[in-house]
Structure formats: structure tokens, C-alpha cells
Amino acid sequence: MADLIVALDVSTKAEVADVLRRLGDSIDFYKIGLELFSAEGPDVVRLVKDAGKRVFLDLKLHDIPRTVERAVKSGATLGVDLMTIHSTGGKAMIRAAADAAASFGAAAPKILAVTALTSLDQDDLTDLGIQRAMPNQVEAMGLLAITNGADGIVCSPKEVANMNKVLIPAAQGRKVVFVTPGVRPAGAAIGDQKRVATPAGAVRDGSTHLVVGRPILEAVDPVAAAIAIRAEMDSAL
Ligand code: C5P
Numbered sequence: 001m002a003d004l005i006v007a008l009d010v011s012t013k014a015e016v017a018d019v020l021r022r023l024g025d026s027i028d029f030y031k032i033g034l035e036l037f038s039a040e041g042p043d044v045v046r047l048v049k050d051a052g053k054r055v056f057l058d059l060k061l062h063d064i065p066r067t068v069e070r071a072v073k074s075g076a077t078l079g080v081d082l083m084t085i086h087s088t089g090g091k092a093m094i095r096a097a098a099d100a101a102a103s104f105g106a107a108a109p110k111i112l113a114v115t116a117l118t119s120l121d122q123d124d125l126t127d128l129g130i131q132r133a134m135p136n137q138v139e140a141m142g143l144l145a146i147t148n149g150a151d152g153i154v155c156s157p158k159e160v161a162n163m164n165k166v167l168i169p170a171a172q173g174r175k176v177v178f179v180t181p182g183v184r185p186a187g188a189a190i191g192d193q194k195r196v197a198t199p200a201g202a203v204r205d206g207s208t209h210l211v212v213g214r215p216i217l218e219a220v221d222p223v224a225a226a227i228a229i230r231a232e233m234d235s236a237l
Helices: 013-026 034-038 040-052 066-076 091-102 123-126 134-147 160-170 197-203 224-236
Strands: 003-007 029-033 054-061 082-084 110-114 152-154 177-180 209-212
Touching: 003 110, 003 224, 013 040, 013 224, 029 034, 029 040, 029 091, 034 054, 040 054, 040 066, 054 066, 066 082, 066 091, 066 134, 082 091, 091 110, 091 134, 110 123, 110 134, 123 134, 134 152, 134 160, 160 177, 197 209, 197 224
Parallel strands: 003 029, 003 209, 029 054, 054 082, 082 110, 110 152, 152 177, 177 209
Antiparallel strands: none
16 A cells, blocks of 8 residues: 655645644655755654654755764654655765664664656756766666665656666565655646656556645645545555
8 A cells, every 4th residue: 555645845833733734634644855844943853743643854865974874863863754865875875874774673764765856857967977868867876776775766656667667676575665756636737747647647657655745735625635646546456
């Protein structure tokens, strides 16, 4: 059964409290990203955890291994469930993040790698000195992450079927987490998302966690929207 995560794309604790109150029991997993964490810091993680929810802390860490190790430990101490790093930080950094998480045993957060930001195109890769075609770069970075201890990746729902095929064998029996944003229920506004998939399509293609923001937060009835998306996800099984 895939998980549904709501992106807390707001900038104050008051707005977070309002979302938690409005969505109530319909959602039990939230994503906190750079905007909110930069504004409110670890207190906002505590607020969501104290409400009994799981937290995906999406800070996309990219630094020297020792710094990333310590940041992962700080996140794990807060009790977060998922954390992101950039695979382009290299294998020592990925390994440092994975080992730091593992040191928390049963309470270890899962470490997810970003393969290539979806805002980059082929010209950007060339500027960075990367010769590979984008799909090959995404596969290579996913493999680097998984073979160095990461638990999974964040990817577009359009890539997730192929990434399942590439990464599951490489994980040698470890369970791989595939988190996909860019999900839109049939008939919903696309907004600034370019390559979207439906909730059922994403699950069918191997997403284990769907990240959804506006289709729930901006709905007239957010609880009904959350329930409808979960029903669409369940219909895939
Ligand atoms: O509102 P919407 O459903 O588009 O929100 C999706 C969430 O996933 C946002 O927090 C957005 O920053 C994040 N995300 C994304 N696309 C990526 C990476 C992250 O939409 N490639």
C-alpha cells in the first residue's frame, strides 16, 4: 500500500496548524521543505510530530560527508521518517547519510536521493560538464545512491516504472522507496507541474509514496480531496 504525503508548502507554524486541523485524520504524513524549515526551524517538525504525524524532511542535503552525517542525525533526533540528499554529493556523502540514519536503529529515517532536479535540462547538464543524456544521468545517480546505502529516490512519476526496473535488482533484496511528486487526480488543475500522472498511474508504475500539495490544500473540501486521491491510489491495486 502506497503512502500519501501532503506537501506543507506554507511558511508559518500557524498555517501548518491550520492544515493539520483541517485535514485531521484524513492525512498522517506531511512533507516539510526548505521554505517552511528556513522560516520556522525544528519547531515546526515537532509541531507535526506532536500531532502524531509522520514527517518527510525535504532539505536536499548536499555538503561534505561529516556535515551531512550530522544534519541527518539532527533530523533523526527530531523523529523524522524520510529525509532527502542530493546524489551528486558523491558516494562518501551518500554513505555518510545512510550510516548516520542507520545508527538510529528501528527509528532510522529513510534516506532518499534526488537524482537530477527536474528544473534542469540537457543544456544545464552540459554546463555542469556532464556528458550523459538526462535519462542516463538519472539512472546513474539512482544506482550510485542505492548502491551506497540510500533507501530510495525521489523521481517523476514518468520515470518511476523504469527506475523500479533499474534499482530494485541493484538493491539486492533491500526494499527501495520511490517517492513521486507531480501527481494530479484526473481532471485537476496541473498548475506549474509539467509531467504529471494520476494517483492510480503512479502507484501502478511503482511509486511507494505520493507527494501531493495543491490538489489537496487548495481544494474547496480538502478532506474530500484527500479521500478521493487515496481511493484512486487504492483502485490501482
Ligand atoms: O502542489 P503540488 O502537488 O505541485 O506540490 C508538489 C510538491 O512536490 C511541492 O512541495 C514541490 O516542491 C515538490 N516537488 C515537485 N517536483 C519535483 C520535486 C519536488 O513538485 N520535481
